[in-house]
Amino acid sequence: MKKTHHDNNGRFFNPWTQKRRHPYLKLIKWLVFSRNRFRAEKKEPVSFKVLRPDFNTPNSSGGDCITWLGHSTVLMRLAGKVLITDPVFWDVNLLVRRKTPAPVDPRELPPIDYVLISHSHYDHLNTKSVKFLKKAFDPVFITGPGYEGYFKSIGVSKHLVLDWKEEFRAGNIRIVSLPVQHWSKRTLFDTDKMLWCSYLIERGETKYYWIGDTGYYEGYKEIGERWGPIDVLMVPVGAYEPRWFMKNHHVNPEEALMIASDVRARLMIPIHWGTFDLTDEPLSLPIKHLREIHDGGKDPALVILDHGGTFDCSYLKGL
Numbered sequence: 001m002k003k004t005h006h007d008n009n010g011r012f013f014n015p016w017t018q019k020r021r022h023p024y025l026k027l028i029k030w031l032v033f034s035r036n037r038f039r040a041e042k043k044e045p046v047s048f049k050v051l052r053p054d055f056n057t058p059n060s061s062g063g064d065c066i067t068w069l070g071h072s073t074v075l076m077r078l079a080g081k082v083l084i085t086d087p088v089f090w091d092v093n094l095l096v097r098r099k100t101p102a103p104v105d106p107r108e109l110p111p112i113d114y115v116l117i118s119h120s121h122y123d124h125l126n127t128k129s130v131k132f133l134k135k136a137f138d139p140v141f142i143t144g145p146g147y148e149g150y151f152k153s154i155g156v157s158k159h160l161v162l163d164w165k166e167e168f169r170a171g172n173i174r175i176v177s178l179p180v181q182h183w184s185k186r187t188l189f190d191t192d193k194m195l196w197c198s199y200l201i202e203r204g205e206t207k208y209y210w211i212g213d214t215g216y217y218e219g220y221k222e223i224g225e226r227w228g229p230i231d232v233l234m235v236p237v238g239a240y241e242p243r244w245f246m247k248n249h250h251v252n253p254e255e256a257l258m259i260a261s262d263v264r265a266r267l268m269i270p271i272h273w274g275t276f277d278l279t280d281e282p283l284s285l286p287i288k289h290l291r292e293i294h295d296g297g298k299d300p301a302l303v304i305l306d307h308g309g310t311f312d313c314s315y316l317k318g319l
Contacts, residue, residue: 005164005179011192012146014181016217017248030245034280038241041282048274048283050103051308055110064203064313066232068305069103070275072124072212074234075110078203078313079172083114085199085234086124086212087133092276096123099283100275103308106132114175117143118212119196120150120184123276127154142168144177144195146184164197176200178223180214182249200227206316209263210234213272215248216255220262229264231316233300236272238286239279246279253290260300266319267301269311 004015036042053067053075067075072086089106091097112133118124131154133139140158141151151159160168162177169175182196198211200223209223209230224230240252251259253270260268273286287304294302301319303311 003163005195012144012184012195013192014179014183014217016219017181026245030242034242034245036242036280038281038285041285042280044282046099046282046284048100049306050101051306051310053104053308053310055104055108064206065310066208066234066269066313067310068269068271068307070098070100070307072118072236072272074210074271076201076208076210077110078201078208081113081170081173082110083116083201084109084112084133084139085116085210086118087115087129088123088126089129089132090126092123092126096276096278098275099277100307107136109136112137112139114170115139115141116175116199116210117141117147118180118198119144119182120147120186120190120194121213122186123278124212125150125186130154130156142175142177142199144197146194150186150194162197163195172204174200174202176202176227178209178227179219180211181217181219182213182215200230206231206313208232208234209265211236211259213249214251214259216251216258220259224263227263229266231266232311232313233260233263233265233268234271235259235268237270237290238273238281238283239276240286241280250279253286253293256290257293257299265300267303267316268299269303269305274307 005012064078074085076083089102134156142160145161145163164179167176177197180198184194184196185191201208207230235256237253237256240246240250274283
């Protein structure tokens with residue numbers, strides 16, 4: 001049976017909306033003719049604290065933990081397995097460089113078992129980082145459909161394809177691919193030929209939900225009803241201005257909190273901020289604004305990690 005997010009030309013789309021990607025004329029309008037209302041603030045220097053994680057020393061409880069390595073790269077140590085998401089250890093390219101240094105030399109990473117890829121954009125699917133992990137650890141790479149040719153071209157054979165709502169089990173861990181509102185592109189000719197996904201990771205009774213990139217859509221309510229409540233939500237909060245151009249594909253802090261509410265998250269860790277300067281807003285604004293609007297009495301617990309910071313999952317017992 002044909003799936004609703006597959007079209008007849010080997011491409012994928014968001015079936016709940018008629019809005020497709022912006023035409024290139026709008027991209028040019030933004031990059032060339034649009035006036036950035038944050039232009040003065042963008043000139044001010046900004047820096048963020050960077051911690052150096054020690055993966056050789058167990059966390060205080062000796063149990064599960066989550067380390068944020070910048071942008072959408074998260075390392076999760078769960079049930080004796082190590083997962084990493086959208087690994088980007090270096091600059092993306094000559095134009096997109098890290099504004100905040102990587103908190104760890106990738107040679108100091110613990111052995112990686114699984115790599116979760118959200119979509120094909122270069123700041124999420126980084127070939128240099130993929131090749132490094134393949135050579136160092138030979139993990140299993142997990143993606144949506146459409147990435148088979150890419151991984152084959154760089155010599156990766158341990159590749160697992162999960163379409164939306166499909167799952168994989170490994171011991172005490174279950175990984176479920178879930179829908180997000182986004183798109184994909186790496187070349188002139190492969191627009192939307194690689195599916196975009198988020199991932200629910202269940203470790204026993206505890207549920208972790210990681211979203212690499214997304215616009216807000218009503219489907220998060222369904223995810224909350226079917227797979228919630230979520231214990232730890234890792235959700236993007238940056239790269240959202242100007243809204244007339246970014247809204248369909250990048251949430252702002254308000255919408256990130258809406259997602260948290262929809263999926264019934266107990267605790268939220270913001271990601272996708274402060275690492276790469278991709279859009280109009282200053283790098284410091286997303287996390288500053290999130291602090292301002294977060295209501296501790298109404299919203300989930302908020303844990304803001306420094307680059308390289310680690311969340312000890314035993315903290316969940318006290319919520």
